[in-house]
Amino acid sequence: MRLLDILSANCIKADLKGKNRKDVISELVELLAKAGAVKDKSKVIEAVMEREKLMSTGIGNGVAIPHAKTNASQRLCAAFGRTGGVPFDALDEKPVRLIFLLVTPEGETGPHISALARISRLLKHKVFKDALLTAKDEAEIYRLIEEEERKR
Numbered sequence: 001m002r003l004l005d006i007l008s009a010n011c012i013k014a015d016l017k018g019k020n021r022k023d024v025i026s027e028l029v030e031l032l033a034k035a036g037a038v039k040d041k042s043k044v045i046e047a048v049m050e051r052e053k054l055m056s057t058g059i060g061n062g063v064a065i066p067h068a069k070t071n072a073s074q075r076l077c078a079a080f081g082r083t084g085g086v087p088f089d090a091l092d093e094k095p096v097r098l099i100f101l102l103v104t105p106e107g108e109t110g111p112h113i114s115a116l117a118r119i120s121r122l123l124k125h126k127v128f129k130d131a132l133l134t135a136k137d138e139a140e141i142y143r144l145i146e147e148e149e150r151k152r
Helices: 021-032 039-053 112-121 126-134 140-150
Strands: 007-013 058-060 067-069 077-086 097-106
Touching: 007 021, 007 140, 021 039, 021 077, 021 112, 039 097, 039 140, 058 097, 067 112, 077 140, 097 112, 112 140, 126 140
Parallel strands: 007 077, 067 097
Antiparallel strands: 077 097
16 A cells, blocks of 8 residues: 555645644644545544544654544545644653544455554654654655655
8 A cells, every 4th residue: 555545745734733632633634624535524533532542543753643433534544744742642652743644434444454554664764754854845745755655
């Protein structure tokens, strides 16, 4: 699976403004809604926050991959955002700076798991992660993801 199959350029935000987990998730859901990838923003936010109650999706090293299954989505879709640092209850207890949000239809499992694994693998590469942190805007972030996917 290629990440850019589920992440469109208009679902990237280089400067999330939210100061907490729910706020940044809401900003990312807004991107998906504007792109027509999800039908009901409040349903998606509720599903993601319910998933967060089970266990934080802050995987450490400044990265979070919040995700949820909901019938408000017809297909697996993603949004990406960068922040100055948001508390996320991450495993390492450090603030999160890079956030990939995944939303998938209820009952769908395979592609969702593949996407989680793909994002985790890509973000283990320090040079790539550092480039995402210093990219000047959304277009550069998209280009970096495109280049990284070609390599791996």
